[in-house]
């Protein structure tokens with residue numbers, strides 16, 4: 001436990017540097033760290049960590065080293081890992097007496113969508129009414145910056161962690177999770193992990209495991225003047241999508257719901273995200289492919305789930321005269337995440353709860369989310385209790401993404417207090 005005077009000193013130290021922290025966040029948002037373009041942003045992070053005296057490990061993700069690990073997501077050959085760098089800043093205590101900690105954030109961001117739908121350019125951060133706008137401001141550069149400044153606050157208050165602390169800036173969170181997995185494969189371990197993803201200053205208790213798959217359909221091409229003799233691959237796709245929708249509704253029914261999601265109305269969301277097909281308005285299309293995202297519950301057998309989806313698509317295809325003899329091909333590729341429920345780590349959770357209360361003056365609430373975070377790799381691959389707790393953001397992955405700066409300030413205070421309690425302190 002942190003006494004009241006120390007708690008106040010640490011919180012004041014966060015406040016004293018908050019303007020600088022906000023500038024740092026803005027700088028981070030200016031790097032368009034889209035997939036394949038993260039390296040300059042990672043260079044910036046490496047420099048910031050080195051400047052602070054941490055041991056910096058900047059390494060390229062080696063697919064051969066992670067390919068056979070649980071949770072690995074296959075990447076298409078077209079995706080290069082040539083510039084795929086993770087950065088880890090380590091504070092290593094000479095005489096550790098507290099408990100070690102991994103702090104992790106991802107620097108990669110999702111595409112912006114059409115720029116003219118943004119009120120201001122996504123990579124030119126703007127502050128209005130206490131919110132910072134920009135792609136990645138919320139998801140999750142505010143959290144990443146907060147980790148850096150939480151440790152700065154301890155130093156400013158005259159302390160440093162009395163245990164090893166690893167601050168990881170990873171990539172690939174938005175598509176595969178292979179960045180965090182590579183950190184685990186490289187050997188980083190600690191007694192707890194903390195990821196400040198933007199979930200409104202709440203503790204994430206449970207998360208689902210999203211997976212991607214693609215369905216390829218054939219058709220029979222004819223001129224439209226004899227449409228009846230052909231088979232349209234595009235329109236044949238819709239009943240298959242409907243069938244999967246129906247299947248996934250059964251996964252959301254109470255008897256299939258994972259207990260951690262009892263209070264969540266619709267935990268498993270199915271999305272058709274990409275469709276392609278055909279090549280000419282006056283030709284019955286000979287091909288169509290659509291790509292989907294679905295999810296499984298923590299502990300759900302993923303192979304059995306895939307088999308259910310395949311069977312559902314096969315059955316729907318058998319009702320189509322052409323597809324019955326030309327069955328669609330279903331391929332699970334890309335993101336293949338397992339769900340995760342935070343269990344164990346009661347001591348760390350108690351520390352986080354009291355840190356949150358000191359910063360926010362209210363108890364820490366918890367939620368179950370219908371998406372995934374990198375915490376699964378620490379929790380499932382390395383048995384490290386993994387806490388997701390970050391600031392309030394809105395329209396992440398949408399237009400005008402923004403993060404609430406007051407929430408960022410308090411969240412940073414809470415994280416600084418958590419580190420002080422969990423890792424213990426030694427005089428700087």
Ligand SMILES: [Zn+2]
Pocket residue numbers: 106139140173197198
């Ligand atoms: Zn995120």
